[in-house]
Amino acid sequence: MIGLILSFGIGLGLLIFLLLVWRRSQSVSPEGSGQKLIDARHALQRLQTGLLPAEFVGRLFNHEDWDYVKSSAPTDVQKQFLRERKRISISWVRRVRTEVLELRRFHLGQSRFQEGLSLRTEIRVGLSFTSLLLSCRMLELFLWLRGPYAVSRALRSTTRAAEQVCAISGRSLAFLAARGFDALGKDSQRLRVTS
Amino acid sequence: MLSKTIWLVGLLLEAAILMQSLRSGLFRRFPVFYTYLFCVLVSSAGMWFVQKEPWPYFLFYWISQPVMIFLGYGVVLEIMHHALIHYPGAERFARVSGFLVFAILFSALAASWLLARNPFALDPWYNHLEVLERDFRMVQAIFLVLIAIVVIYYRIELGKNVQGLLFGLGIYVSVSIMSPELRLYFDTKFETAYRELQSVTYLATLCIWAVALWSTAEVPVPPRSAAIEADYERMAERIRDRLRSARSYLRKAVSE
Numbered sequence: 001m002i003g004l005i006l007s008f009g010i011g012l013g014l015l016i017f018l019l020l021v022w023r024r025s026q027s028v029s030p031e032g033s034g035q036k037l038i039d040a041r042h043a044l045q046r047l048q049t050g051l052l053p054a055e056f057v058g059r060l061f062n063h064e065d066w067d068y069v070k071s072s073a074p075t076d077v078q079k080q081f082l083r084e085r086k087r088i089s090i091s092w093v094r095r096v097r098t099e100v101l102e103l104r105r106f107h108l109g110q111s112r113f114q115e116g117l118s119l120r121t122e123i124r125v126g127l128s129f130t131s132l133l134l135s136c137r138m139l140e141l142f143l144w145l146r147g148p149y150a151v152s153r154a155l156r157s158t159t160r161a162a163e164q165v166c167a168i169s170g171r172s173l174a175f176l177a178a179r180g181f182d183a184l185g186k187d188s189q190r191l192r193v194t195s
Numbered sequence: 196m197l198s199k200t201i202w203l204v205g206l207l208l209e210a211a212i213l214m215q216s217l218r219s220g221l222f223r224r225f226p227v228f229y230t231y232l233f234c235v236l237v238s239s240a241g242m243w244f245v246q247k248e249p250w251p252y253f254l255f256y257w258i259s260q261p262v263m264i265f266l267g268y269g270v271v272l273e274i275m276h277h278a279l280i281h282y283p284g285a286e287r288f289a290r291v292s293g294f295l296v297f298a299i300l301f302s303a304l305a306a307s308w309l310l311a312r313n314p315f316a317l318d319p320w321y322n323h324l325e326v327l328e329r330d331f332r333m334v335q336a337i338f339l340v341l342i343a344i345v346v347i348y349y350r351i352e353l354g355k356n357v358q359g360l361l362f363g364l365g366i367y368v369s370v371s372i373m374s375p376e377l378r379l380y381f382d383t384k385f386e387t388a389y390r391e392l393q394s395v396t397y398l399a400t401l402c403i404w405a406v407a408l409w410s411t412a413e414v415p416v417p418p419r420s421a422a423i424e425a426d427y428e429r430m431a432e433r434i435r436d437r438l439r440s441a442r443s444y445l446r447k448a449v450s451e
Contacts, residue, residue, distance in 0.1 A: 007329065007376035011369040014336045017343035018365045024347055025358060105350070112349040117284035119291045 060089060061148055082147055089148040090140055097136040104129045201394045202243065208401040209236040212408060219411050221356065227273045228360060231266040232404075234259070264331045270364060271338050277357045278346060281414070285349040293341055300334060329375045336368050354414035359407015363400040370396040 059065075069081045107125060111117055209232055216222040222229040238259035245251040275293075279286035342361065346353060353361065374389045 001380075004376050004380050007333070007372045010333050010336050010340075011373040014340050014343075014365055014369045014372075017340050017347070018362055018369075021343050021346050021353070021358075021361070024350070025353060108349050112282040112285040112351065114284035115287065117287045119288060122288060 060085070060092060086143060086147045089143050093136055093140045093143060097133060097140070100129065100132055100136065104133075198391060198394055201391075201398050202239065205394075205398055205401055206236065206239055206243065208398070208405055209239070212401070212405050215405075215409055219409070221408055221411055224411070225273055225277070225356070225360070225408075227266065227269040231263070231270050234262055234266060238263070260328060264328065264335075267332075267335055267364070267368075268338075270360070271335055271342075274357060274360050274364070275338075275342050278342060278351065278353055278361070282349060282351055285345050285351060288349075289341060289345040292345075293338060296337060296341060297334075300337065329372055332368050332371045336365075336372055339365050339368060352414055355407055355412035357414075359403050363403040363407070366403070367396055367400040 066081070066085070069078055073081070107129075111122065111125075213222075213229065213232060213236065216225075216229050238255060241259075242252055242255050245255060275286075275289055279289060339361070343365075345351070370393055374393050378386065378389045
């Protein structure tokens with residue numbers, strides 16, 4: 001019985017992975033290297049400027065707005081406000097997740113060419129990306145279940161996390177963008193000197 | 196009747212693929228694969244002529260099988276080499292993890308053999324050569340899965356030739372693993388069905404190879420960035436630091 005399960009597990013697993021390779025090959029654009037360059041440049045641009053500014057995030061999760069609406073607006077307006085804030089905050093987390101995905105795509109796109117690639121580093125970076133993406137998913141679920149104003153402590157933490165993610169990603173992307181753009185368009189030797 | 200028709204069609208397809216490789220020059224690009232296919236053609240044709248004499252037939256079969264399995268591993272390595280030829284980083288990743296998988300698998304097999312608790316049922320290998328073949332195919336399948344994972348993870352574009360080789364061999368190996376196990380588990384109840392399934396799958400594999408290897412296909416290679424290449428470790432380390440900090444803040448937000 002163990003043999004049967006093993007054989008079917010490996011055999012069907014192989015078929016599933018082949019199917020995934022085939023699906024991926026259908027979605028890969030057939031353009032040549034020029035298109036790849038443009039894609040890389042666009043990805044970097046999105047990474048650099050795509051994340052929402054910190055003040056917007058602070059405003060999104062700010063209690064003052066909610067306090068004002070709660071004190072001066074009727075119940076249905078309060079409900080609508082909460083609904084809208086919840087929708088916007090979830091959209092924001094999704095946006096952050098998309099940007100992290102772009103960052104991962106960029107990293108993989110570059111690391112596949114590295115002759116000095118380290119398996120340990122790759123696994124570490126891969127785990128970091130995966131856990132951050134999972135955290136985004138959990139935050140999304142948290143916002144969906146309890147809303148941005150459900151618990152004040154969590155809200156503060158969420159705001160802090162939002163600001164931190166923006167700041168951290170911003171720094172990270174600035175580093176990548178500087179390297180990436182220069183590398184895409186300029187002489188690599190000169191870059192090494194300036195860095 | 197059906198199995199003989201499949202056998203004959205298979206022989207013709209193998210001959211056609213080999214002939215076409217001479218015209219397209221693909222035999223120079225995939226020497227191991229075409230050697231493998233040539234050996235399959237020779238053994239199949241030989242078995243066709245001695246099919247009514249049981250002893251020479253089985254001798255032919257059991258001599259050719261180990262050669263095919265050995266060359267099959269060569270084909271897997273050839274697929275890996277051609278799939279990742281322009282991506283040294285991904286190739287290194289696949290090679291190192293391949294060695295790790297290989298070491299783990301064979302350590303596990305050796306340990307289980309020493310403890311006489313072989314989960315792959317290798318213990319009666321001397322009278323179950325089919326099981327032994329299946330076990331070798333399993334290792335082959337694990338390597339093919341590894342190649343598929345690297346191709347998916349690093350978004351590697353495969354050319355039509357390599358893709359065809361991978362799919363053809365993958366489908367055949369997959370069915371070769373599953374059908375003997377069904378035969379062992381359900382005894383001889385569906386004997387004919389299993390045998391036909393394997394034959395039909397092999398024919399499908401030959402069709403995939405014939406289509407994919409009819410002509411040479413080039414793969415566009417994405418440009419690489421020299422500056423980022425030089426700073427791989429630095430880039431990876433900094434990305435990891437940023438992600439670690441971001442993750443800790445997000446986790447705090449969720450847990451509080």
